[in-house]
Amino acid sequence: MTLVDEVGHGLTGLEQLQALIASGRRPGIAESLDFQLVEVGDGTAAFEGVPGHHAYNPIGTVHGGYAATMLDSACGCAVHSKLTAIQGYTTLELKVAYHRPMTADTGLVRAEAKLLSFGRRVAFAEATVTDAAGRLYASATSTLLIFDR
Numbered sequence: 001m002t003l004v005d006e007v008g009h010g011l012t013g014l015e016q017l018q019a020l021i022a023s024g025r026r027p028g029i030a031e032s033l034d035f036q037l038v039e040v041g042d043g044t045a046a047f048e049g050v051p052g053h054h055a056y057n058p059i060g061t062v063h064g065g066y067a068a069t070m071l072d073s074a075c076g077c078a079v080h081s082k083l084t085a086i087q088g089y090t091t092l093e094l095k096v097a098y099h100r101p102m103t104a105d106t107g108l109v110r111a112e113a114k115l116l117s118f119g120r121r122v123a124f125a126e127a128t129v130t131d132a133a134g135r136l137y138a139s140a141t142s143t144l145l146i147f148d149r
Helices: 003-008 013-023 028-033 064-080
Strands: 035-041 044-049 087-098 109-118 122-131 136-148
Touching: 003 013, 013 035, 013 064, 028 035, 028 064, 035 064, 044 064, 064 087, 064 109, 064 122, 064 136, 109 136
Parallel strands: none
Antiparallel strands: 035 044, 044 109, 087 136, 109 122, 122 136
16 A cells, blocks of 8 residues: 555545645655655645755765655646546656755755646646745756556
8 A cells, every 4th residue: 555545545636645744754755865745735736855964965965866856756746636536647757957056054945846737648747946045956847647546
């Protein structure tokens, strides 16, 4: 059984994500990278986290995978918010642009995504990662496949 099924079996996608937030539980990737889903709406989602040494690369900055994972998660959850109780999704493509480096001193960052379009089989979303002052660190566009589970 998946985490979403455990906290929201039989609910719509938006209701599942709301139940996930209310439960305080996080999937393994969010535990590993120490970020969490903090907000969902109709076609929107937001994650927050504090990048730190746990996500550093060998050259002394936060690995680009930290931002990419937050962006992928946010785009995915924006799409998830539109699913029925029997639908699922998977990322087909994620295009990330990095605008500035993150370090342990960056502080809290927020990945916000919005749905661009939602079709029968494919959805498109976009997201940004910003800090508390609104500075842009990374942005992404995503293509996601919709399927019945």
